[in-house]
Amino acid sequence: MAARHRPLTPALALTLLLGACATGVPPGPAGERDEAGRLGESGSPAGRPEADLGAAGSALVTRGVNERRAGDYAQAAATLERALRIEPGSAAVWLELARVRLAQGDYVQAGQLARKAGSLATGQPALAAASQAVLAEALERQGQSP
Amino acid sequence: MRKGNRKSRAASGKRKNKSKRKARRSKRKHVGGWRRAASFARRHPFPSALAFLALALAAWLAVLDWQVTSRFDGRRWDLPAHVYARPLELFAGRALSADALDTELARLGYRAVAGHPRRPGTFRRYRNVIELVTRPFAFWDGAEPARPLVVTFDGARIGRLTDGTQDVAIARLEPLMIGSLFAEHGEDRLIVAPQDVPPLLSAALVAVEDRRFYHHFGIDPLATLRALVANLKAGGIAQGGSTLTQQLVKNYFLDNRQTLWRKLKEALMAVILEAHYDKQEILNAYVNEVYLGQQGNRAIHGFGLAAQFWFSRPLAELEPHQIALLVAMVRGPGYYDPVRFSERARARRDRVLAQLAEQGALSAEAARAETAEPLDLWDAERYGMAWYPAYLDIVRRQLAADYRDRDLTREGLRVFTALDPMVQAAAERELAAGLERLETARGLAGGELAGAVVVTAAVSGEVLAVVGGRRAGFAGFNRALDARRPIGSLVKPAVYLAALESGRYTLASTVDDRPVELPLPNGNTWTPANFEKRTNGSVTLVRALAESLNLATVNLGLDVGVERVAALLERLGADPPVRPLPSLLLGAVGLAPVDVAEVYGTLANGGFHTPLRAVRSVLDAQGTPLDRYGLEVAQVVDPAAVQQLEAGLVAVMRRGTGRGAAAWLPGDLAVAGKTGTSDELRDAWFAGYSGEHVMVVWVGRDDNAPTGLTGASGALPIWARILAAIGTRPLAPATAPELAARWVDYATGAEVSERCEAAVRLMLPRDARLTRGGRCGLDLGGTLEWLRDTVH
Numbered sequence: 050m051a052a053r054h055r056p057l058t059p060a061l062a063l064t065l066l067l068g069a070c071a072t073g074v075p076p077g078p079a080g081e082r083d084e085a086g087r088l089g090e091s092g093s094p095a096g097r098p099e100a101d102l103g104a105a106g107s108a109l110v111t112r113g114v115n116e117r118r119a120g121d122y123a124q125a126a127a128t129l130e131r132a133l134r135i136e137p138g139s140a141a142v143w144l145e146l147a148r149v150r151l152a153q154g155d156y157v158q159a160g161q162l163a164r165k166a167g168s169l170a171t172g173q174p175a176l177a178a179a180s181q182a183v184l185a186e187a188l189e190r191q192g193q194s195p
Numbered sequence: 196m197r198k199g200n201r202k203s204r205a206a207s208g209k210r211k212n213k214s215k216r217k218a219r220r221s222k223r224k225h226v227g228g229w230r231r232a233a234s235f236a237r238r239h240p241f242p243s244a245l246a247f248l249a250l251a252l253a254a255w256l257a258v259l260d261w262q263v264t265s266r267f268d269g270r271r272w273d274l275p276a277h278v279y280a281r282p283l284e285l286f287a288g289r290a291l292s293a294d295a296l297d298t299e300l301a302r303l304g305y306r307a308v309a310g311h312p313r314r315p316g317t318f319r320r321y322r323n324v325i326e327l328v329t330r331p332f333a334f335w336d337g338a339e340p341a342r343p344l345v346v347t348f349d350g351a352r353i354g355r356l357t358d359g360t361q362d363v364a365i366a367r368l369e370p371l372m373i374g375s376l377f378a379e380h381g382e383d384r385l386i387v388a389p390q391d392v393p394p395l396l397s398a399a400l401v402a403v404e405d406r407r408f409y410h411h412f413g414i415d416p417l418a419t420l421r422a423l424v425a426n427l428k429a430g431g432i433a434q435g436g437s438t439l440t441q442q443l444v445k446n447y448f449l450d451n452r453q454t455l456w457r458k459l460k461e462a463l464m465a466v467i468l469e470a471h472y473d474k475q476e477i478l479n480a481y482v483n484e485v486y487l488g489q490q491g492n493r494a495i496h497g498f499g500l501a502a503q504f505w506f507s508r509p510l511a512e513l514e515p516h517q518i519a520l521l522v523a524m525v526r527g528p529g530y531y532d533p534v535r536f537s538e539r540a541r542a543r544r545d546r547v548l549a550q551l552a553e554q555g556a557l558s559a560e561a562a563r564a565e566t567a568e569p570l571d572l573w574d575a576e577r578y579g580m581a582w583y584p585a586y587l588d589i590v591r592r593q594l595a596a597d598y599r600d601r602d603l604t605r606e607g608l609r610v611f612t613a614l615d616p617m618v619q620a621a622a623e624r625e626l627a628a629g630l631e632r633l634e635t636a637r638g639l640a641g642g643e644l645a646g647a648v649v650v651t652a653a654v655s656g657e658v659l660a661v662v663g664g665r666r667a668g669f670a671g672f673n674r675a676l677d678a679r680r681p682i683g684s685l686v687k688p689a690v691y692l693a694a695l696e697s698g699r700y701t702l703a704s705t706v707d708d709r710p711v712e713l714p715l716p717n718g719n720t721w722t723p724a725n726f727e728k729r730t731n732g733s734v735t736l737v738r739a740l741a742e743s744l745n746l747a748t749v750n751l752g753l754d755v756g757v758e759r760v761a762a763l764l765e766r767l768g769a770d771p772p773v774r775p776l777p778s779l780l781l782g783a784v785g786l787a788p789v790d791v792a793e794v795y796g797t798l799a800n801g802g803f804h805t806p807l808r809a810v811r812s813v814l815d816a817q818g819t820p821l822d823r824y825g826l827e828v829a830q831v832v833d834p835a836a837v838q839q840l841e842a843g844l845v846a847v848m849r850r851g852t853g854r855g856a857a858a859w860l861p862g863d864l865a866v867a868g869k870t871g872t873s874d875e876l877r878d879a880w881f882a883g884y885s886g887e888h889v890m891v892v893w894v895g896r897d898d899n900a901p902t903g904l905t906g907a908s909g910a911l912p913i914w915a916r917i918l919a920a921i922g923t924r925p926l927a928p929a930t931a932p933e934l935a936a937r938w939v940d941y942a943t944g945a946e947v948s949e950r951c952e953a954a955v956r957l958m959l960p961r962d963a964r965l966t967r968g969g970r971c972g973l974d975l976g977g978t979l980e981w982l983r984d985t986v987h
Binding site for chain 2: 108
């Protein structure tokens with residue numbers, strides 16, 4: 050599926066890598082690994098995660114990830130939803146939206162969005178694994194919340 | 196504006212009495228000093244009366260002063276919430292034709308220019324290229340500046356998007372304003388700041404309405420005298436001598452009656468206004484106050500809204516002749532209505548242009564050129580109504596949960612919605628044309644049929660279009676939201692999904708299509724029948740679904756359990772709750788089209804339910820985000836079960852009751868759908884989805900009488916034509932890892948070669964056991980012949 054799209058932009062590859070594969074990646078900007086945004090468990094077996102996005106979707110996902118990193122969660126969600134309108138079948142976009150909700154502490158939506166990402170990630174092991182990791186964390190935190 | 200003010204003089208008597216009463220009341224208040232004052236007054240009657248009058252006058256002036264300043268300093272107007280459509284996204288690879296972009300630009304009032312477009316709101320089209328400069332716009336997720344864009348088309352797609360030099364990944368146009376949520380009195384306006392008022396407009400208002408505006412102190416005695424003389428000569432009131440300030444005061448504080456008392460009060464208030472505020476502020480208030488048109492009960496106030504209303508452009512982008520027309524209309528927007536009385540309006544516009552030239556605000560040459568321009572109004576007919584009452588209904592309902600009515604009608608909120616004007620226009624057009632075709636073909640009286648359409652985005656649940664009836668531009672009964680009608684066979688996907696979810700069935704399983712009798716709690720017996728009044732024995736689930744076999748479905752549903760079906764329907768999003776009666780299996784449940792769209796949206800979203808949303812975001816008057824209505828999903832059904840069902844809904848379109856859609860849709864476009872027909876052919880439904888859109892079409896009669904139409908003959912053609920017109924993406928391939936694609940015999944469910952005529956591609960659980968059929972064409976003659984006759 051990815052083959053039909055334009056090649057992954059370097060910036061997006063980096064952001065997805067940073068998000069999906071924390072092991073072996075230099076620490077991100079401040080706030081990247083704060084309580085809510087901790088995403089350390091997931092690992093990407095390949096060096097580069099698959100992405101199922103065209104250039105427009107990539108540009109928006111890159112922006113959305115940066116906005117999340119900057120702590121601007123409402124903005125990040127708006128940007129990623131814009132990406133979703135263009136690429137409704139992209140597991141990568143659903144996954145990033147799940148990460149925003151996780152960072153916001155909305156664990157129920159984070160889990161649901163991660164499920165949706167996972168349901169679209171068939172044949173894309175890194176995205177599937179990252180979705181699974183976000184889902185696991187969301188469920189764990191739901192269990193911990195009173 | 197002034198015309199209406201000259202009517203009534205009758206009220207002056209009443210007024211005087213009232214002010215006397217007021218004076219008496221104020222005297223009574225000062226009882227303490229009354230006795231002493233009275234004796235003083237007896238001794239010095241004349242100076243006392245004078246002093247008293249002076250005091251009363253001073254008090255009255257103070258009241259007027261307070262009235263003027265409080266109104267002017269405070270919030271001056273109730274500002275209705277303004278509602279916007281979605282912004283059009285532009286990016287390489289997007290399905291969008293040059294004509295479609297051209298239409299969108301026309302809707303937005305972009306001006307075609309001959310050369311390279313430089314100013315915001317202009318464009319040029321040549322060969323397969325559209326060059327434009329967007330307008331700056333404050334979106335809910337940040338402001339975007341004006342930017343140049345070069346869109347190169349590759350057939351019906353955007354091939355390349357640049358800013359003239361570099362590739363642009365994605366850009367959006369500013370959204371179309373689609374309506375306002377105004378209060379009962381209907382005043383609607385769009386405030387413009389002083390810096391956004393074109394100098395020519397200020398010049399024109401002064402030239403035409405009040406030449407000495409910058410020199411007088413609120414009233415212009417000379418002009419008043421001139422008007423008086425002119426009126427005496429004409430033997431009646433023919434000319435108003437009011438200054439702009441007086442006109443403003445009259446609009447602000449006074450009603451339309453024109454009496455001497457009122458004139459005095461108006462003059463005093465005008466002077467007070469001038470004493471407190473500078474000319475610029477007063478002129479700006481005038482620009483935002485004045486009445487410039489009417490649409491139903493919506494009154495168009497201010498030049499900002501008038502520019503949008505008449506030309507679909509921001510005020511700053513109006514051309515001189517357009518400014519002149521609006522200034523011409525100040526004297527009477529009804530009398531100089533440029534649509535109904537175009538010649539009269541044009542003549543007055545040309546007089547305004549001439550006056551501008553006289554005053555030196557416009558060169559004689561420019562005035563001549565502008566006079567040659569046609570009225571150039573925004574073509575509402577051609578670009579679809581810019582007014583979407585049916586869609587505004589759903590916007591209001593969504594907002595009602597979070598906002599008080601007074602906030603929506605007064606606070607100047609900006610509401611961003613998902614309405615797609617292209618989809619809306621196609622849905623309005625095809626519904627109206629489709630109903631007319633049905634009436635003609637069946638010899639029905641024109642207007643006998645009613646209909647409704649809802650289109651949503653398959654994944655996000657955003658509502659893209661709502662058509663509540665065939666006369667889309669008119670408010671009225673909104674069938675899309677409020678007509679709860681029996682959904683008939685639209686319910687069947689829920690029955691089959693419940694069966695698949697139970698794990699006891701696949702679409703290749705068989706079920707008996709034979710008569711069933713069911714005792715009901717009330718003592719009656721329910722004996723459903725197939726639409727064609729024949730039975731088919733053992734049939735596959737895929738065939739029973741595709742051909743909408745009632746008896747097979749009832750047998751299946753009873754086996755799975757009616758309660759389970761009802762519960763599943765609610766999980767899918769059906770609202771209100773569904774009663775688990777056996778007749779539910781054949782759709783004896785009333786849902787509005789918008790409810791059906793929500794249920795089918797869950798199927799389109801692979802088992803994830805998303806509440807429908809029309810509003811994306813709300814900003815306050817300053818542009819601060821108040822609310823964002825974010826995407827919320829909840830997995831309510833196993834995606835694998837939904838993907839199995841989807842193959843069956845594709846079979847509906849390929850082989851079953853939905854196959855008529857092939858006449859309008861590209862052969863390779865994979866879509867899923869289902870027909871629905873209620874008892875005695877009262878309601879004709881079609882609901883379905885692609886990879887991008889969910890759409891529900893209902894056709895029936897408002898008096899609920901039979902129409903003689905089925906879902907396939909009544910609703911499907913309209914559904915397919917709309918889908919073809921808006922362009923859509925095919926269904927995405929199934930992704931559930933626990934499923935595998937298998938080719939099975941449509942009639943028997945045995946595994947066969949995909950080359951067999953009866954082979955249908957199903958997504959089945961990997962461990963599903965199929966009988967090995969192997970023989971193509973087994974006993975198919977009867978089935979195919981029978982299929983051809985099927986209309987249901």
